[in-house]
Amino acid sequence: MGMAAPEWYGSTPDTAAASRLARHNDIADSRFSGFSHSAVPEELLQLSSEILSLCGSYFNPIVLAHLDAALAHELAQQAQQQVQKADVLATEAIQEGRPTEALEHLAHRLATAKSFAAKATSQAAQASAVIEALGGAIGGGGAPSHGFDPAVLDQVHGAELIDTIAALEESKNAICAVQAQAQALFVAQQRLEQARAGVEKEKIGKGIAQQLALARHESPYRGRQLCQLSEVIVREMPCTMKAFTLGQINEYRASQLVSETAFLSYEDRATVDQRICGDPSAAALLGTREMCAKAKKLAYELDPQAFVKRHSKALSDRYVSLRPAADGMTFLTALIPLKQGVRILATLTRVAESAKAAGDERGKGQIMADSLMHRLIKHAPCDEGAGEVGDHRGPGTTPTPGSESSWGQHPPEGKLCTSVDQPEVAVELVMTDRALFGGAQDPAILVGYEPITAPTARSMILGDPDSGDFSPRVWLKRLFTHPENKSLLSMDSRARLFPDGIKEFLRLQDQRCQTPYCDAPIREYDHIKAYAAGGETTIENGQGLCSDCNKAKEAQGWMSQRVDPDTFGPPSVVVRTPTGHRYISTAPPLPG
Incomplete structure (x- = not known):
């Protein structure tokens, strides 16, 4: 049976839900006009439920499949037209007796057109098959089959979709504004509750x-x-809040305005607020960078001394961080002063351009990344020897007798050094014995970061057999996991990196802070049941947390409780907040 096109195409959404959505701004503005506050959260919760229901039923994959099939058939038809055109040209050339070279060129063109047409026809057939696989019907109203239903396409209008996207964007911004208002109320209410509790x-x-x-x-x-x-x-x-509530600016741009005015006095911040967001429709036309630049300019005009002082203070905020990226890569991020950042980029660019000019086959970005890694990992002094500043040819250009230097470490004069060696830094890698020694493809875990592939893990331990590279020191430790849920049960005590074996066990078990949604590294180890309340210092009563989460759980009203896993579940901890809400934290399974 074919599935009819969804009613939302070319039709009006649920009137009740739409009217409630339109009243968002009225609700937000009424906070200053004596409304009954107890009724508004209930209405917003009901509206949220209806929006979720509408969003869940909005999309019909069959309609998207019809659009894909229509495009595929259109391209197939155009490809057939190219075949016919090439055939006509070839026939005319033969009749006119053109030279052999011209005929060969036209014959090749015809063959290429036929090949493209055959591929396009096959793709069109596959696109139509997707419609039928989803339960849709091709062809309609007794008309010849087009490989899709033209009636469905007639109900899809680009202008209406753009209107929907724009309206949802404004509504999303307004909902975020209501979230901000609810957060401010929650903070005030919780502070009052804590004060009343002593x-x-x-x-x-x-x-x-x-x-x-x-x-x-x-x-x-x-x-x-x-x-x-x-x-x-x-x-x-208030002006930014109004533009936010009207959906004219999003949460990110509002946060940027807050950040750019953080050092100003209340009066100066109010001035910037009025001049940028006093007209919400004008604020909506500003891009993020344009809005930030305007806020910076106004802030400097209003209080130049505070502006300069803030820039000087920002020097103390410099840092370096590492976070996972896709496919076993990472993002190394550094917040550093502008002058040094420009110099670093210019140096890396010069190294890459010089290497490319010398015939290096690596891409410019690859050379820049390799040069950065090389300079941070391989060499200590960068500007000694015969090389110019930034050339990084190594401590010298000629190896001295009895020296450990060689051209493998320090290249000859005129060649830039951009090779990368493995650092001698301890890393904790968890993988199965069959993946390490038997060539199995079980993924491994780089503790504190993310899962990596078995070949990548083997290369980190065994090195590259083709290059002869081998890690000089590898400690192996056996971890015993549950055969069903892969939770950590025990481990060897040899070659401990820390004197406290329980901490090491918890670090390997939890890997990251065990508060839900927190991906911070483990910094502290805490009792699930507080030691003061009789909790024992055992593996079963321990968990790894970041410093911030460990401090938060000591606040009044917080409680954590261990949940014994069933046969197929890893160990879990239930976190209860002062409002009575409950969140479950589960340790990730180990490989195997």
Whole structure:
């Protein structure tokens, strides 16, 4: 049976839901006009439920399959027309008695056109098969089959889709604005609750941002950012809040305005707020960089001394971080002063251009990345010897007798050194014995980062057999996992990196902070049941957390409880927040 086209194409959405969505701005503005606050959250929750229902039923994959099939058949038809055109030209050339070279060229053109047409026809047939596989019908109204249903295409209008996308974008922004307002209310309510409960003044506010982070499925760090955003934008930037509530600016641009005015006084921040977002429709036309540049310019005009002082203070915020990327790669990020950043990029660019000019087959980006790794890993002094500043030819250009230098480490004069060696830094790699010694393809885990492929893990331990590279020191330790759920049961005690074996066990078991949605590295080890409450210092009562989450769980109203795994489940911890909400933290399974 064919499936009819979804009703939302060319039709009006649910009137009740649409009218509620249109009242978003009225609800937001009414916060200053004496509304009954208890009714608004209930209406918003009902509206949210209806929006989720509408979003869940909006998309019909059959309609997308019809569009794909129509495109494939259109391309196949055009390809057939090219075949006919090439055939006519070849026939005319033969009749006119053109030279052999011209005939061969036209014959090749005809063969190529036929090949493309055959491939396009095959793809069109496959596209039509997808429609039938999804339960749709091809052809309609008794008309000859086109390989798709033209009636479905008539109900899809680009203008309406753009209107839908634009309206949803504004609605999404407005919903984020309501989230910010609700966050500000929640922070104030929780601080009051903590004060009434007798929490010391210095500790009031502890654990609040973490509750918001859990509710929004974000990390604690991001939760703090969202808390700070809502506090500032709701309390100090009414014009930005209005543009936000109207859907004219998104959460990111609002956060950028907050960041660019963080060092200003309340009065100056209000001035920037009014001049940028006083007209919400004008603010909507500003791009992110344009809005930030305008905010910086106004901030400098209003308080140049504070602006310069902020730039000087920013030097202390420099850092380097590492986060996982796809396919076993990582992002190495450095926040450094502008002058040094420009010099580093210019140096790497010069190295890459010189290497390319000398015939290096690597891409420019590859050479720049290899040069950066080489300079940070391989060499210590960079500008000694005969090379110019930035050339990095090594400590010298000629090896001295008895020296350990060789051209394998320090290239001859005039050649830039961009090779990369493996660093002698300890890494913790968890993999099965059959993957290490038997050539199995079980994925391995680089503790604290992400799973990697078995060949990559073997190369990190055994080196590249073709190059003869081998790691000089490898410690092997046996980990015993549950045969069903792959949770860690025990391990050898040899070659411990830390004196406390329990910490090492928990680090290998948990791998990352065990608070839901937090991907921070483990910094502290904590009792699930507090030691003061009788909790034992055992593996079963321990978990690895980041410093921030460990402090948050000590706030009033937080509670954690170990959940004994069933036969097929890894160990879990239930986290309960002061509002009674419950979140489950589960240790990731180990390979095998």
